Amino acid sequence: MATQAHGMGHAVKRKEDARFIRGKGTYIDDIKLPGMLYLDIVRSPYAHARIKAIHSEKAVAIPGVLAVITGKDLDKYGLAWMPTLMSDRQMVLPIDTVLYQSQEVAAVLATERYIAADGVAAVEVEYEPLPVVVDPRKALEPGAPILRQDREHKSNHIWHWEVGDKAAADTAFREAAVKVKQDIYIPRIHVSSIETCGCIARWEPVEGKLTLWMTTQAPHAIRTVVALVAGHLGLAEHKIRVIAPDIGGGFGGKVPVYPGYVLAVAASVLTGKPVKWIEDRMENMQADSFARDYHITAELAAQKDGTLTALRVKTIADHGAFDAAANPSKFPAGLFSICTGSYDFKSAFAEVDGVYTNKPPGGIAYRCSFRVTEASYMIERMADIVAHELGMDPAEFRLKNFIPPEAFPYQSPLGWTYDSGNYQAALRKAMEKIGYADLRREQAEKRKRGELMGIGISSFTEIVGAGPSHTFDILGLKMFDSAEIRIHPTGKVVARFGTKSQGQGHETTYAQIIAHELGIPEDDIVVEEGDTDTAPYGLGTYASRSTPVAGAAGAMAARKIRDKARKIAAHLLEAHEDDLAWERGKFYVKGSPDRAKTIQEIAFAAYTNHPQGLEAGLEAVSYYDPPNLTFPFGSYICVVDIDNGTGEVKIRRFVAVDDCGNIINPMIVEGQIHGGLTMGLAPALYEEITYDEDGNIRGGSFMDYLLPTAVETPRWETDKTTTPSPHHPLGAKGVGESATVGAPAAIANAVIDALWHLGVRHLDIPITPWKVWKVLRERGVTE
Amino acid sequence: MIPAPFTYHRPKTLGAALRLLQTLGSVARVLAGGQSLLPMMKLRLAAPAHLIDIGRIAALRRIRAGGGRLRIGALATHSMIESVPAVRRWVPVLAETASTIGDLQVRNLGTMGGAAVHADPAADYPATLLALDAEFVLQGPDGARIVPASEFFQGLMATALRPDELLIEISLPTAQRVGAAYMKMPNPASGFALAGVAASVALDGDGRCRHVRVGITGVASAAYRARHVEQALLGQEPTDEVLAAASAAAADGVDASADLHASAEYRRHLARVLTRRALAAARDRRRSGKQGLPSS
Numbered sequence A: 001m002a003t004q005a006h007g008m009g010h011a012v013k014r015k016e017d018a019r020f021i022r023g024k025g026t027y028i029d030d031i032k033l034p035g036m037l038y039l040d041i042v043r044s045p046y047a048h049a050r051i052k053a054i055h056s057e058k059a060v061a062i063p064g065v066l067a068v069i070t071g072k073d074l075d076k077y078g079l080a081w082m083p084t085l086m087s088d089r090q091m092v093l094p095i096d097t098v099l100y101q102s103q104e105v106a107a108v109l110a111t112e113r114y115i116a117a118d119g120v121a122a123v124e125v126e127y128e129p130l131p132v133v134v135d136p137r138k139a140l141e142p143g144a145p146i147l148r149q150d151r152e153h154k155s156n157h158i159w160h161w162e163v164g165d166k167a168a169a170d171t172a173f174r175e176a177a178v179k180v181k182q183d184i185y186i187p188r189i190h191v192s193s194i195e196t197c198g199c200i201a202r203w204e205p206v207e208g209k210l211t212l213w214m215t216t217q218a219p220h221a222i223r224t225v226v227a228l229v230a231g232h233l234g235l236a237e238h239k240i241r242v243i244a245p246d247i248g249g250g251f252g253g254k255v256p257v258y259p260g261y262v263l264a265v266a267a268s269v270l271t272g273k274p275v276k277w278i279e280d281r282m283e284n285m286q287a288d289s290f291a292r293d294y295h296i297t298a299e300l301a302a303q304k305d306g307t308l309t310a311l312r313v314k315t316i317a318d319h320g321a322f323d324a325a326a327n328p329s330k331f332p333a334g335l336f337s338i339c340t341g342s343y344d345f346k347s348a349f350a351e352v353d354g355v356y357t358n359k360p361p362g363g364i365a366y367r368c369s370f371r372v373t374e375a376s377y378m379i380e381r382m383a384d385i386v387a388h389e390l391g392m393d394p395a396e397f398r399l400k401n402f403i404p405p406e407a408f409p410y411q412s413p414l415g416w417t418y419d420s421g422n423y424q425a426a427l428r429k430a431m432e433k434i435g436y437a438d439l440r441r442e443q444a445e446k447r448k449r450g451e452l453m454g455i456g457i458s459s460f461t462e463i464v465g466a467g468p469s470h471t472f473d474i475l476g477l478k479m480f481d482s483a484e485i486r487i488h489p490t491g492k493v494v495a496r497f498g499t500k501s502q503g504q505g506h507e508t509t510y511a512q513i514i515a516h517e518l519g520i521p522e523d524d525i526v527v528e529e530g531d532t533d534t535a536p537y538g539l540g541t542y543a544s545r546s547t548p549v550a551g552a553a554g555a556m557a558a559r560k561i562r563d564k565a566r567k568i569a570a571h572l573l574e575a576h577e578d579d580l581a582w583e584r585g586k587f588y589v590k591g592s593p594d595r596a597k598t599i600q601e602i603a604f605a606a607y608t609n610h611p612q613g614l615e616a617g618l619e620a621v622s623y624y625d626p627p628n629l630t631f632p633f634g635s636y637i638c639v640v641d642i643d644n645g646t647g648e649v650k651i652r653r654f655v656a657v658d659d660c661g662n663i664i665n666p667m668i669v670e671g672q673i674h675g676g677l678t679m680g681l682a683p684a685l686y687e688e689i690t691y692d693e694d695g696n697i698r699g700g701s702f703m704d705y706l707l708p709t710a711v712e713t714p715r716w717e718t719d720k721t722t723t724p725s726p727h728h729p730l731g732a733k734g735v736g737e738s739a740t741v742g743a744p745a746a747i748a749n750a751v752i753d754a755l756w757h758l759g760v761r762h763l764d765i766p767i768t769p770w771k772v773w774k775v776l777r778e779r780g781v782t783e
Numbered sequence B: 001m002i003p004a005p006f007t008y009h010r011p012k013t014l015g016a017a018l019r020l021l022q023t024l025g026s027v028a029r030v031l032a033g034g035q036s037l038l039p040m041m042k043l044r045l046a047a048p049a050h051l052i053d054i055g056r057i058a059a060l061r062r063i064r065a066g067g068g069r070l071r072i073g074a075l076a077t078h079s080m081i082e083s084v085p086a087v088r089r090w091v092p093v094l095a096e097t098a099s100t101i102g103d104l105q106v107r108n109l110g111t112m113g114g115a116a117v118h119a120d121p122a123a124d125y126p127a128t129l130l131a132l133d134a135e136f137v138l139q140g141p142d143g144a145r146i147v148p149a150s151e152f153f154q155g156l157m158a159t160a161l162r163p164d165e166l167l168i169e170i171s172l173p174t175a176q177r178v179g180a181a182y183m184k185m186p187n188p189a190s191g192f193a194l195a196g197v198a199a200s201v202a203l204d205g206d207g208r209c210r211h212v213r214v215g216i217t218g219v220a221s222a223a224y225r226a227r228h229v230e231q232a233l234l235g236q237e238p239t240d241e242v243l244a245a246a247s248a249a250a251a252d253g254v255d256a257s258a259d260l261h262a263s264a265e266y267r268r269h270l271a272r273v274l275t276r277r278a279l280a281a282a283r284d285r286r287r288s289g290k291q292g293l294p295s296s
């Protein structure tokens, strides 16, 4: 079959699917090394307790159990604690106190996976339970037990962060004709990627080299962290190789370093053998980094005609026992300051306080660019509340308050420069597609008959592609990203990137970018990521940054190659460089298109007949430092019917109009949006992890944590508008997370819209049938 | 999620299985589809020293109709119940019930016998088996005995089965022309019933209820028959109003359970709503002769 270069805008089939569909992917647990040992972890049944003793005799007596490792053992090597990405520190194993249920207490090393589990069951730990704090507001009260005794600052308060002009916002509120205030809780949820976390650590004592196969979204950063944390044990960065093989979903949950990784490395160094550690599903849900858990109090000020004037937000962020979020260093609350959303506020002020509780650590960016979901959900809920209070149609209200298209680049009151947008166009398109006016008429008729139907809108603005080096770093590492393209003599390409796909389809989209820029068929391009020994340094894949940053690097590297190719073509065509024109895939002499050299011919010449004075070869590297973030947006409209007998919410229709700038592969974009919408549906109607007052987890397995599947998922109707990013080399924006960010508010708004006339102003997500039924019963409208 | 060590046995005949059960005693567990037992073992909530896998005993997988009864071998899977023509013809509501269980993988492996013996308080079949007056054939070292559904389900994961017995067959009467329906509010995570109601109705020549059964699962620690509802309807014409009034008693005198997903009050409410809806559907099906079969 003749292959051709498709480039941007084509639904090229995913190159990676050939192996995924045939079950030929290689995930961590597929890798087996000779002599490999297995590590399993003893976990705490208590949310807060002093460890009085750990008895490992019975475990060690099991044939095949080699060792039981405790915090005291690690402490001898300075490894009982590790730094988090947020300048906090986290226990690898506790020396004397556990701070949350399911926390790692000891590790068992054995010759077989099953024996390791028997060993875990045989370890006996004596605990003395301590008072538990699960509510972050109680954690801040005077007299609350201080959880982090290791800190100098004896308080459960971690940090305070604020942004905006408080005085201006306060003035606007004093003068406002309309004020609305609402407490909004965004519950703790878990990314629940299909593949849990795990690693294989192989320490080769003779060479002094560590190879770490690991489920990580950021392999290069991990390598540097390992070198910095374990340098004193003789691990040096040139002898550390991190390999992220195929990954079964990351969603932010595979950015942090978990104790299991450190334990596997320590155990391998200790024994000189490869050590594998793979979490099971419940460990993954109960101990790995959670997401959200924001207690928000939001206020909006508006004029009588519905014009928004000011926003004030105060938030308590429950971080669990350690601040193990994975935000850029200067942003303890992530990019929550995108919370003015799609609206043109004159003033705004936001503040967030981080708090410790007896819960697992985290605060990761679950499929969103650092707390953007929290921000977007809040502002979209609030917009609906104000609209309803004013008796305005929520769509009309939004159209009135949107930042107008001519205002871009738009300076937000909380400090961002939105690159481009046309919010009116996206909302109007969604309204048209769903038949908004007819739906409102139907709703009015149904209401007369006592039937409950609601229409919810969410017109979100995202902020993705971290980020410009003047503002963005993680542990000091600037958040650029990289691409390296090598063209072989026969015109075939190997391209390597600093990111790491976890299902996003990089092998295809990056190939399309290169095909677009160089005219080389996608089939002739192999994309590799995830091996720190081969790929250029980059900060990894999360926060929808791969296309905005590494994708841009790919385009820039390709353009460098094109520049050199022009010189070679000039040499081959015996023409002056300036007399050559580029048409996808070849240079030709202006005015005589027959005198042309294809990129393949040029590549061959680069190794066989390169001009004197020019280096041989055809390759380039680019480290791309984006000048700004990109601001994808969209408008979603959801229609729900509520069963007033059972309280069930049924999504009848859901229309999603997304704008992510210029699209590389429309099929992959659609897939990303479908997945994202489902992950937005999840917290809206189903998912939540709660704790009882003793800190026992509720919802810590798939029996109770309601992860929606295809069965619960409605039919998504997608569409798009295209507003290119003015600063991205391809005009593209990120898209992987838009739908996760935008969907929850559309669904919640639809449910409240169905109930507003009954006096319901807000319900916290997840909006379960039980919750709806309670409200219906209070209002006396149940069957 | 790794089970404690155990010894695995796979007898080929019923006799061999019964002998093993007797010799090994209480440290042994029978393994059918494994969809309840294996998860418990993986969580180490169960740690039997021996597993007796009855999966190769072909005789236990048979489904036969005759003599006014449909006899379903204990090893018939949920998928079989959903799709086998004899079940769909004689007891369509059982096929309907099976189709709501878990997911396809669970239905392909899990067995009706296993589900009945496991007697999870939120399992689906018990409601329907109660509503259909099912009988359970239990085989022990001294032969077989027959226990009616209303005596088989005894409490939280407790049944009339003795430790040395195997459930070999569940049989259902097919003579009476009933309309029946199963209505369920699933726990969206597991598919188990927050509340599930099976109703079966036979009408006399005047269109009055000649026979009514209502089986309810998910609401209490064990599935039960809503006898107040049944009695209130006998001899009545099942109008919407009559059904609604009778259904109000669906959870009377029941100690309803509460958990993360539903309070006792909500469960009782669901029992009433679903009872009314299941009875109405059963009535309509009896009247129209059209049963609510799952797509096969």
Ligand SMILES: Cc1cc2nc3c(=O)[nH]c(=O)nc-3n(C[C@H](O)[C@H](O)[C@H](O)COP(=O)(O)OP(=O)(O)OC[C@H]3O[C@@H](n4cnc5c(N)ncnc54)[C@H](O)[C@@H]3O)c2cc1C
Residues within 6 Å of the ligand: B029, B030, B031, B032, B033, B034, B035, B036, B037, B038, B039, B074, B075, B100, B101, B102, B103, B106, B109, B110, B111, B112, B113, B114, B115, B116, B117, B118, B120, B122, B123, B124, B125, B161, B165, B166, B167, B168, B190, B191, B192, B193
């Ligand atoms: C993800 C998931 C979702 C599920 N959802 C639902 C649902 O929506 N509704 C529902 O009702 N159920 C549900 N189930 C449970 C499912 O129906 C099980 O198949 C059923 O409970 C057990 O049947 P089994 O053949 O797998 O039995 P096993 O797990 O093999 O055994 C269960 C118990 O019965 C005993 N046993 C089995 N067969 C016999 C026999 N013939 N004689 C004596 N003892 C026997 C075993 O010793 C064991 O104690 C779900 C299960 C899973 C894993």
